[in-house]
Amino acid sequence: GAGVSQTPSNKVTEKGKYVELRCDPISGHTALYWYRQSLGQGPEFLIYFQGTGAADDSGLPNDRFFAVRPEGSVSTLKIQRTERGDSAVYLCASSLAMGNSPLHFGNGTRLTVT
């Protein structure tokens, strides 16, 4: 069966540009999460959606980062005015619901800001 799909797998952009990263969760998963993994670090929580709404966006580093999930399925992470420090692997995960359901991660999008 299809897992969590993230596109693109790699994205190179210039400092100051705008980027969008897409996540297709597993069909039927109501919960969706974004994490960021910098080089040599473990993943860090960014934002969590339950359905269409962002239930917890406390991990977004600043207001240049924004994420949407308008129909409760696909999500887009948007980064404005990118900085070199934004370079990282952005991971998306989905699960059936909160509670004990395991998180299923995608392969990530590697973002490089030059």
Next chain:
Amino acid sequence: AQSVTQLDSQVPVFEEAPVELRCNYSSSVSVYLFWYVQYPNQGLQLLLKYLSGSTLVESINGFEAEFNKSQTSFHLRKPSVHISDTAEYFCAVSGGSNYKLTFGKGTLLTVNP
């Protein structure tokens, strides 16, 4: 707030040897504990988890981890590793919810023939 410390960034072992990957956590609330594995060129996969009940949890591929509340540890062990176990292993903790995971920096396990 929670934090996770994985004491070894790299662990090289020979095939069929036992291995222990260490994980310590800190938290002011009751926790759920997880081990995730990332094989080369693949996404993170849940290996095993402790939510409640028995402090010893096992995975389907022979790994086990024991929750030790007094030592705030959740070390991962396998009595005999295979080359296919080569991967990066991440310990993670959540403070009672399943979504806001705090991860350690990871331990790269390399199994040599």
